[in-house]
Amino acid sequence: MSDDLSICLSCGLCCDGTVIGFVELNDEEKPSIKKLMDIEDEGGNGFFLQPCDKFCDGCTIYEDRPKHCGTFKCGLLKSVEQNELDFNVAVDMVHEIKQKKRVIEEQVTTQQWQLTSPSFYFRMIELKKILDENHEASNLSKDHFELLKNLNELELLLLKNFEVSLF
Numbered sequence: 001m002s003d004d005l006s007i008c009l010s011c012g013l014c015c016d017g018t019v020i021g022f023v024e025l026n027d028e029e030k031p032s033i034k035k036l037m038d039i040e041d042e043g044g045n046g047f048f049l050q051p052c053d054k055f056c057d058g059c060t061i062y063e064d065r066p067k068h069c070g071t072f073k074c075g076l077l078k079s080v081e082q083n084e085l086d087f088n089v090a091v092d093m094v095h096e097i098k099q100k101k102r103v104i105e106e107q108v109t110t111q112q113w114q115l116t117s118p119s120f121y122f123r124m125i126e127l128k129k130i131l132d133e134n135h136e137a138s139n140l141s142k143d144h145f146e147l148l149k150n151l152n153e154l155e156l157l158l159l160k161n162f163e164v165s166l167f
């Protein structure tokens with residue numbers, strides 16, 4: 001979440017694991033962040049997975065948040081900051097993504113998919129790979145096809161509005 005709180009406060013899609021799957025940590029900040037939350041530290045690379053457990057209607061460790069959180073800017077935020085996009089239109093775009101995410105999560109639950117990652121971002125990558133493989137083999141049920149369609153639509157929305165790619 002960036003310093004520009006306005007649109008980020010209405011959004012939170014990076015902190016909740018929709019737009020990005022993890023936050024990288026610099027070596028210098030690892031000890032202090034470790035005191036605040038559980039982090040992964042593999043081969044010297046520090047990071048934590050999203051959704052961030054410090055996200056609760058905003059960042060609950062805002063003053064002490066990792067550097068990458070403070071510098072990350074998605075395309076939507078940049079467009080609002082540069083006055084290229086009206087704030088209310090940006091909020092509508094955020095709501096559209098959240099609605100699409102809800103539909104996908106409901107389909108995942110109803111269809112009883114067992115996905116490995118706690119992160120929505122990585123779960124969707126995993127799911128898309130499985131569905132794409134089955135689609136190529138003409139092996140998709142109607143429900144699975146609907147789910148794949150929603151994943152593709154989510155990807156397009158993220159790419160177009162946030163300039164990030166899920167897959």
Ligand code: SF4
Pocket residue numbers: 001002007008009011012013014015019072073074075076077162
């Ligand atoms: S996804 Fe973009 S607009 Fe939303 S909270 Fe993150 S930086 Fe802000």
Ligand code: SF4
Pocket residue numbers: 001014015023052053054055056058059060061062065066069
């Ligand atoms: S530390 Fe704060 S800004 Fe960073 S991902 Fe977590 S909730 Fe978001």
